[in-house]
Amino acid sequence: MFTSVIISVVGGIIFILFAILYRKNPGLSVGLASIGIVLLIYGGFTYGSMNPIPINETFDTGNKLQVEYPVTQVQVISPVAGDAVNCRILSMGVYPENHNKDIWVLLRPSDEKFYPQSDWTNTSYKENGKWQVVTRFGGDQGEAYDLFVYETDSIASAFFSETIAQWKAANAYEGLTTEELPPGATEIDKIQVTLENNCRGIH
Structure with missing residues (x-):
């Protein structure tokens, strides 16, 4: 063609x-x-x-924590624990120098399942000690969400990417149980936020 x-x-x-x-x-x-x-x-x-023109996704940014330097560990700086967030936000954080693992944000709503988040890069975008990823919520207004930050090896990262691709193809986002999380994924930070609006049915 x-x-x-x-x-x-x-x-x-x-x-x-x-x-x-x-x-x-x-x-x-x-x-x-x-x-x-x-x-x-x-x-x-x-x-x-x-070559269709890609649809630009809109998202909001929340409150930010003040970063203390030098950074010694991967952490989330936005949103802030206890924030009321919109349906699509940009989760952001920092990582120490020479950090060489992938960073993933996983959401856990009231169904107690985990939902890895990605944008066009699949993993969180990393540059100059900062990382970010578009994070999509799909629950009811006032629902509490645990926002986890994981670092992963290449096998765990590929597992999350393939899982998201399968969910998108089937248009069914089933979530992962604790037992289904790959062994190469390590939890390194966690905060809890609530939904400011009803996000049910929004991907």
Whole structure:
């Protein structure tokens, strides 16, 4: 399909160039230009179908803890324990220098199951001692959530990524029991927050 896009675009440009060359013949020039424009539109539409523009997800940020330096351990700095949060927030934290494991946020609502959180990077995004990940809540207003921070080895990280992919494919987010958490995942921080609004049915 990509070849047809190239052919359409190149063909469209060629027809438009011929239209310019034959501008002394208005009928021929208009016909060639029309074909060229149609080919360019077709090529652009086909490319857009192959590479759809991603939908930007909106999220809120909550209160932040003051970071004490030097950072000696991975921790969450936003949201803050006891916060009332919106349905989608950006969870943020810090990690010490030379930290080489993946960082995951897992939510545990009232059903006592764990829900790993990810965005396009799957794991939390890490840079210059700070990490962050879009965190999505799906419960009732006032419901309490435990927000866990885990560090993982590559096997545990792959398990969480594959689990999320399976949930998305099935459109069924079943959660993980404590026994299902991979052995390579280690809990390193935990806070509790409540939902400010009703987030039921929101992914």
